[in-house]
Amino acid sequence: MISVVVTTYNQENTIARTLDSILSQKCHLPIEIVIGEDCSTDNTRAICQTYADKYPVIIRLLANEQNKGIVDNYFDSLLQCRGRYIADCAGDDFWIDTEKLEKEVRVMEAHPNVTMVITNWQFYNELTRTTYPSHQRLHAPITAGNKLLKDIITQRNMSVFHLCTSLYKAEVFRKAYEEDAGLFRQTNYVSEDMQIAFVMAQHGDIAYLQDITLNYSCGGVSNATDDIKLFDFVYKTTQQIRYMANKAHLDIQTFLAERIFVLGMHAFRSHQAPLFHQTLNYEREWLTDRDWKIKLLFTVMQHEWLWRLGLMIRHSFVATKRLFR
Template identity: 45%
Template sequence: MKEPLISVIVLTYNQEDTIARTLDSVLAQYCSAPFEVVVGDDCSTDGTRHICEAYAKQHPDTIRLMPATANKGVVDNYYDCFEACRGEYIADCAGDDFWTDKYKLEKEWKVLAANANVTVVHTNWNRYYEDTKREVANKETPFASPITRGSLMLESIITQTTAPVIHLCTAMYRAKVLRDFYNTNRALLRNKEFGCEDLQIAFVLAHQGDVAYLPETTLDYSVGHTSVSCLPDSAQQFRFVQRTASLSWLLASHFNLDTPRTRAFFALKSYELLMHAFRCHNTALRSEALEYANAWRVALGKKARCVMWVTKCPLMWRAALLLRKGLVGVKGAMHPFK
């Protein structure tokens, strides 16, 4: 077996219905450079690991399944796989997503090989709705030039709200660039309180060099189900917003990024935290939201101050929740198919 030039990280947890599709899409790659697939199953409780074991047995020269351990979370799972990678370049594909271009690795590897200043190359992608099997093209590409100076993207990466500026599952990056930063700033990258691994990676790679973009679509990104960023209730959504916004704040502070846009972003996140606390009718979360607003040095806007005023009084808070429930019901009756 040749030493791999490219490592593909596949993270999975309780994805027995999709992990085979993911692995098939990676194994289907036509790439003239040797590549390996490092699979991190995070102690799945369904049949995911059994499927991964079968693939590793069937493709022993390509797939390396990380040893079974206790559940560790997405951040530790990712960086354990990252440390195990042998390739000069690294690509990602989550266990519920799948690549749609059989030449993805080949195209991206050639871009990196031809451009020494490029630290990461990424592409466009589709949203893939599992229930209907419908693909919807991503139309948010704020930096669509073939090559962009990464420093120009930092503000956008740190304030992204609806779609990632660099979708890591479409990307390939230089392992050494991230490894060098990881070795000296481990706590900034590998902190499981962040709840995600991709935002900080994209930011660091952009900070360290140029970013290349290929306009073709290479990924179907699975949506329409519960995931790290699509959670079923407001308490969980509160924690997701708090973790990702706290990560953005740490990155902004570490790299001295303070602009009107970043300040507006943290004001928005403070308002979102207050609204999630309001929906939960949770005074502890309300207090926590205000603590984060203070830590992020946010000047609360009118809507946030209104939520603060309503939630000061328990009776007013309950009345507002009942009113909101009624309005949501009316809206649902008027638009039953939305």
């Protein structure tokens, strides 16, 4: 059996599309759909209940009494899955290949060492209903997972996976969760996908299919323009990455130095001195070295008049770029 996890919150305009794309799958293995409905304030729950009533053998609706948030809702739903394999499709995304699961299962059955299969995908613009390609690429149909660990957690070179394209082994997740639940969720975690790909790569090979199977609808805090929110998001994801890197004994000091610069730029653009001081604390905590960019940025922010001048120059530069677009 394949368990398909669908987590959703306030997605009344897209959740039916997501469920229809899963129900249209043609696969020789039976599937179940586990919906984690996170106490929506719109009509999402009613739509999910309609589908659960219509497909009682296939769909199980987990209707949360209180909002749990993305991470807890996902892993609580995951722990309810009964399948040998697990797939994922978020409540605003949808599969566009009716044989997605069948293709991935064939790979799993032919290659016992493969713990996760991922595919290519594309962005989907909800307003224009147009698509444009992603930058996900793996160079081989099957890659040893330990060669991908650093790329998975840092994504410095490219995004090497999208969880909503994946099929992975449930037993690998369950065993890893029993050994270290803190790897998957802590109070300050904001991501649920990196941990899954990380443990799958730790325990086997990763397979890649070039077929485009997913339309990914963009959105969320990582696409926001609020530098204060982005500062918090970058810090929390970096803490997750540090946890995984320490677990796998990976050297990510260069990456951490880059993150210090990113945090510094969010502090600079928001003109928030407390965020600057937090960045200095993280620099000491993460034991990173300063390159010339970080030295220059921190020098500017140490002097209020320089900071204000820097913001004026930046605003003028941005305005000029817009004029010549």
